[in-house]
Each structure stands twice: as C-alpha cells, then as structure tokens.
Amino acid sequence: MERRDILYYTDIGMLISFLLCSITGFIKWPGLISKLNLSYQTVHYSTLTWIHDWSGLLLCLLAILHLAMHWRWLVVMTRKKLHQR
DSSP states (O other): OOHHHHHHHHHHHHHHHHHHHHHHHHHHSTTHHHHTTOOTTTSOHHHHHHHHHHHHHHHHHHHHHHHHHTHHHHHHHHHHHHHHO
8 A cells, every 4th residue: 555545544543533533522421411402322432432432543643653754854944934034
C-alpha cells in the first residue's frame, strides 16, 4: 500500500473515530438524555461508554500514526518558522 493510501485511510479513520467519540460524549453529557426525552433504558449507558472509550483510544492511536507520518514535514516547518523570527 502506498503512503498516500495509508494517510487517506488514517484520516478517514480519524474522522469516524472523532465523530463517534464526539456524539457519544455529547449524549453522555449530564442531563442531556433527559432533555432529549430519552432514558438510559432506550440508550444503554454501558454501550455508549464502550463506544466512547474505544473510539477515543482509536482516535489517539491514529493521531499518533498521522503525526509520525508527517514528522519530517513538522520539523522542516518548525525550523522555517523559527528562522523567520
């Protein structure tokens, strides 16, 4: 698999993980379930927590991979920015 394909799938994975983690985080927000006229009998809290935790962990791992794949670019850009001052 080519580098650009890995980056593409990493970014798609980060997007999906971010959306899952964000949505479940908002749903788990204290008091939000009652304001949406739902109950934890309808939406199981343990399932939300499982999705939230694992999507957050996946997002962190993919972000580390993303940074590792862009490391040389980050170093070059940082040097350029520091030398501009």
